[in-house]
Amino acid sequence: MSKIGDNPIEVLQGVTVQVNGETVIIKGTNGELSILLPKKIKVIHKENKLLVQAGDEQKKTKSIHGFTRQVIYNAVCGVMKPWEKRLEIV
Numbered sequence: 001m002s003k004i005g006d007n008p009i010e011v012l013q014g015v016t017v018q019v020n021g022e023t024v025i026i027k028g029t030n031g032e033l034s035i036l037l038p039k040k041i042k043v044i045h046k047e048n049k050l051l052v053q054a055g056d057e058q059k060k061t062k063s064i065h066g067f068t069r070q071v072i073y074n075a076v077c078g079v080m081k082p083w084e085k086r087l088e089i090v
Helices: 059-078
Strands: 017-022 023-028 031-038 041-046 049-054
Touching: 017 041, 023 059, 031 059, 041 059, 049 059
Parallel strands: none
Antiparallel strands: 017 023, 023 031, 041 049
């Protein structure tokens, strides 16, 4: 399995997560995001953690597994803390 994909995602306080088949809906203080899951990826919501599981051991599925986990993690962080970009003027 993917090293990144195996790590559980901790759902922060104030964030609600709904897993509806192939869609994960994440709501927080700064908005709502919905993520469409690839066919061979499954998300399990237990207590305050999300587990992303791959359907098989193929190389492509492993890479999608880690990528999907990171996208969901970024969404969980993004609905709590707004995105910002800092520019340094030289």
